[in-house]
Each structure stands twice: as C-alpha cells, then as structure tokens.
Amino acid sequence: MSERVMPGRTDGLITLGAADGLWVDLTADSAVPTASGAFTCPPAHARTGYVLLGSHAVATVRASGGQWSVSEAEVRRAAAELNAVRMDRQDLVRIGPFRGAPTQEGEEETPLRWRRRITQELREPGGPDGAARRDVGRPYHLAGIDWRQVLVEQTRDGTRRTWWLPRAVVRLLDAAEHTETQWVRAARTRQASAAVAEPSSHLRRARDARGRQTTSPEGPTASPRPYTAELEGQLYSVLSRKPGISRRLAGWACAVCRIAPAAVLDHCHEHGYVRxxxxxxCNTLERPDHLYSNDIRVASRYTRLFRTDTDDWLRHWHRCPGCRARTTLPLPHLAAWTAHIACRSLRPTHRVPRGRTPCGVLRVSWTGSQNAPRSCLLTVAVDSCPSGEHRVLARVPYREAAERFRFWLAETAPAVAAAAGPDRLDGLPAQPRPVVADTGGEGLALF
Structure with missing residues (x-):
C-alpha cells in the first residue's frame, strides 16, 4: 500500500479524525471486520489516555492547541497485527447467554467488559440494530472491531436464543480486555509513584512534556509470560480459593494456544487436579457439549481436539496426574473420542450434489461410571438423520474404549504416551486423592 499523506500530521502525530480514516483504510482487506469511528465513537474515549485497536493499545496525547492526537506509527502497527489474524467463520464460540454462569473474577473493573456490553445490547428490544437506531451514541464497535457483522444467533427448541462469535474475534477481544487491564494497572502505579515523589507543579510539567512527545510503540503493557507447569499437581478446590489467584492468572499466556492471555483455571473434573x-x-473449545449429565453431542469442533491440534490438547489433558497415570481421558472426552475417531468408519453418509455428507448428528451416551469400568458402557448413535432414521452405531465397553485410546495415543502423540502410564508416577503429588474402589479392579483404581 502506498504511503498515505495524512492531513494535520505533526511530529508523527495525527488527529483522531485522521486516525479513524487511516484505521479503516489499512484494515480494508482484513478478515476481521473493523468499524469506522474507532477513535471517536464510544466506547473509545481519548481522554483516558489510550484507545484499543484489537489487542493493541494506542496511547493518546494532547498536542499543541489542546487537540487529542495519536501516533501514526502505532495505528499502522495495530492494523498490521489485525491484518495478520486469520478467521474461520464456521469455528464459533458461544458467548451467551449462560444460565447460572458465575461472574468473572477480577480485582479490577476493566472498562471494556465486552461480554457484558454485547449481552446487554442483544437483550434489548430489537437487538443491536434497534438499539443503534434509538441512540446514535451507543457503542457499535469493540476495540475497533465491528462485532455485529460476524455475530451468529442460533435458536434451540424454537424459543431459546444463543449468540456466537468466531473464535478469532473472541480471542482478540479477550486479549484487548487483558491489554486494557494491564494498561490501567500500570497507569495507576505510575500515578501513585509520582504523587509520592514529585510536587504537583512538577507533575503538571511532566505531563505537559509527555504530551508533546511521541508515545512509545510498546506502551506500558506487559506480554503474558509462558506457562511452565507451575501449578501442576495442585488441587483445584484448594488453589481456586487462594486470594489473588485471578491476578496471577492474568500474567500467564494460555497454556494451549499460547497466544491469548489466560482467564480461567482449567482442571480435571474427575480427579480434581489443576491442568x-x-x-x-480454549476453555470453551475443550468443554464437552453436554445434552444430559451422561450424554454429549459430538460437534465438528472435536475435529480440532482430536485431529488438527491433537498434540496440544492431549498434552494439556495429561497435565492431570490422574489421567496421565491411567493413560486415558476424562469420561466425557473419552466418549467423544470413541465416537469421533474409533467409530468414524461406522457413521453412514448420504448423497449430496457435490459428493456425500456424514449422516445426522453424532451423539454418545454412557451408563455407569469410569470408577467401575466393568459396568460402564458407551453408546454411539446418530440423531437427526436426513432420511428420518435414528440408529445406534456401536456399543463400546469402557475398558475397550480406553484400550483403543492407548494404542491410538501411542501412534498419534508418542511423546505424550511415553510420559503416561502407572509406571510414570514421578509427577504425582505427594498426597493424591483417595483411591476409588474398583470392584472389577485390574490395576485401574489408581485414584
């Protein structure tokens, strides 16, 4: 793209109006839709000292004449980061509503709070379009992203509405919220230090001097650090109650994708250990799609868990000492694997204009429990068949499913398999959970 001559450019700074036009121009070919007015329309507010563009915070300064401006180089950097994002519109994440969902922990109020903003707007009569018509000043973008263009609404049972966004957009907005939290925290720290160290007159002169300078492209935010198994082997019931754990989580990058900042502490529901x-x-992607407590729908997203990004997810699940020692997965995940991988060849197909498509929707249910493997049985079935059929594909005993998984794990992820098994007890905590009696026991009652 040719260098664009910006009106009103001074020492690398451009006005907010010019920045709006530059942002739209630079992101015209981006996979993620962006909005005009990213600097001048709510929720952007230049007087707070920054404006969010995707996962990047662009600092605002008051130039000569009292006009608010931003660094052109920072706008271009934020646009380049957004243009590098690839978005799959079919890979969706549910963003609400969730019945009985716990409030997000946080010691500081983050102004963005994008989930709350979207939920409030969608619950108003007429949805987001109606809200925008009633009040022109209402926010229609978040961090420069026009989320309305990619929002998907689905209806279950003809009454219940759910809202979904592409996973790439969810990760961007999560990263933007993390960036804003870090920015606000750093600003408060600087203000507290300056109030102690400098008289008020010196503060005013320092602020004026900073306002005349071009801001640093790095800003005061700190990148999340990689997670290196600091919490492995700890019980979630104990660790989740420790004060300050939410602040500590915000300092890590996600242990699975290693891109977005961490927000939740994933743990094994069977053994209780922190992963x-x-x-x-990633937490939404990993969560089984339960229909009932012992019945899950095997959605297309399991392709990423068991085929596309297999190594990352298997390594993550085996961070639980219980799953690693048994060389297996939690029962809902093992059931999904059995349906999606072990029984894939049994799923019928139907002829379509461009070939054949898999029949209906895969579903797997189970009777019994993994704590009594002899009586636990997995049933793989197909629902919503286009021809009106409903058929059971297979009934697989738990032990057979676990054995198939062990062979598949050794072929698919040898490094993960090599670290698993009852003879790999070095990583187990000193005080494991109580042993669960297995009446059919053949060495499976490790926990």
Whole structure:
C-alpha cells in the first residue's frame, strides 16, 4: 500500500479524525471486520489516555492547541497485527447467554467488559440494530472491531436464543480486555509513584512534556509470560480459593494456544487436579457439549481436539496426574473420542450434489461410571438423520474404549504416551486423592 499523506500530521502525530480514516483504510482487506469511528465513537474515549485497536493499545496525547492526537506509527502497527489474524467463520464460540454462569473474577473493573456490553445490547428490544437506531451514541464497535457483522444467533427448541462469535474475534477481544487491564494497572502505579515523589507543579510539567512527545510503540503493557507447569499437581478446590489467584492468572499466556492471555483455571473434573491456565476461547473449545449429565453431542469442533491440534490438547489433558497415570481421558472426552475417531468408519453418509455428507448428528451416551469400568458402557448413535432414521452405531465397553485410546495415543502423540502410564508416577503429588474402589479392579483404581 502506498504511503498515505495524512492531513494535520505533526511530529508523527495525527488527529483522531485522521486516525479513524487511516484505521479503516489499512484494515480494508482484513478478515476481521473493523468499524469506522474507532477513535471517536464510544466506547473509545481519548481522554483516558489510550484507545484499543484489537489487542493493541494506542496511547493518546494532547498536542499543541489542546487537540487529542495519536501516533501514526502505532495505528499502522495495530492494523498490521489485525491484518495478520486469520478467521474461520464456521469455528464459533458461544458467548451467551449462560444460565447460572458465575461472574468473572477480577480485582479490577476493566472498562471494556465486552461480554457484558454485547449481552446487554442483544437483550434489548430489537437487538443491536434497534438499539443503534434509538441512540446514535451507543457503542457499535469493540476495540475497533465491528462485532455485529460476524455475530451468529442460533435458536434451540424454537424459543431459546444463543449468540456466537468466531473464535478469532473472541480471542482478540479477550486479549484487548487483558491489554486494557494491564494498561490501567500500570497507569495507576505510575500515578501513585509520582504523587509520592514529585510536587504537583512538577507533575503538571511532566505531563505537559509527555504530551508533546511521541508515545512509545510498546506502551506500558506487559506480554503474558509462558506457562511452565507451575501449578501442576495442585488441587483445584484448594488453589481456586487462594486470594489473588485471578491476578496471577492474568500474567500467564494460555497454556494451549499460547497466544491469548489466560482467564480461567482449567482442571480435571474427575480427579480434581489443576491442568493449566487457559483463555476463554480454549476453555470453551475443550468443554464437552453436554445434552444430559451422561450424554454429549459430538460437534465438528472435536475435529480440532482430536485431529488438527491433537498434540496440544492431549498434552494439556495429561497435565492431570490422574489421567496421565491411567493413560486415558476424562469420561466425557473419552466418549467423544470413541465416537469421533474409533467409530468414524461406522457413521453412514448420504448423497449430496457435490459428493456425500456424514449422516445426522453424532451423539454418545454412557451408563455407569469410569470408577467401575466393568459396568460402564458407551453408546454411539446418530440423531437427526436426513432420511428420518435414528440408529445406534456401536456399543463400546469402557475398558475397550480406553484400550483403543492407548494404542491410538501411542501412534498419534508418542511423546505424550511415553510420559503416561502407572509406571510414570514421578509427577504425582505427594498426597493424591483417595483411591476409588474398583470392584472389577485390574490395576485401574489408581485414584
């Protein structure tokens, strides 16, 4: 793209109006839709000292004449970061509403709070379009992203509405919220230090001097650090109650995607051990799609868990000492693997104009429990068949499913398999959870 001559450019600074036009121009070919007015329309507010563009915070300064401006180089850097994002519109993450969902922990109020903003706007009569018509000043973008263009609304049972966004957009907004939290925290720290060290007159002169300078492209935010198994082997019931754990989580990058900042502490529901801090997007991707407590729908997203990004997810699940020692997965995940991988060849197909498509929707249910493997049985079935059929594909005993998984793990992720098994007890905590009696026991009652 040719260098664009910006009106009103002074020492690398451009006005907010010019920055709006530059942002739209630079991101015209981006996979993620952007909005005009990213600097001048709510929720952007230049007087707070920054404007969010994707996961990047662009600092605002008051130039000569009292006009608010931003660094052109920072706008271009933020646009380049957004243009590098690849978005799959079919890879969706549910953003609400969630019945009985716990409030997000946080010691500081983050102004963005994008999930709350979207939920409030969608719940108003007429949805986001109606809200925009009633009040022109309402926010229509978040961090420069026009989320309305990619929002998907689905209806279950003809009454219940759910809202979904592409995973790439969710990760961007999560990263933007993390960036804003770090920025505000750093600004408060600087203000507290300056109030102690400098008289008020010196403060005013320092602020004026900073306002005449071009801001640093790095800004005061700190990148999340990689997670290196600091929490492995700890019980979630104990660790989640420790004060300051939410602040500590915000300092790590997601242990799975290693891109977005961590937001939740993922743990094994069977054994109770912490796996690792993960972002909201990866936590949603990993969560089984339960229809009932013992019945899950095997959605297309399992392709990423068991085929596309297999190594990352298997390594993550085996951060739980219980799953690693048994060389297996939690029962809902093992059931999904059995349906999606072990029984894939059994799923019928139907002829379509461009070939054949898999029949209906895969579903797997189970009777019994993994704590009594002899009586646990997995049933793989197909629902919503286009021809009106409903058929059971296979009934697989738990032990057979676990054995198939062990062979598949050794072929698919040898490094993960090599670290698993009852003879790999070095990583187990000193005081493991109580042993669960297995009446059919053949060495499976490790926990």
């Amino acid at each position: 690792a801090p993960v972002c909201q997007s």
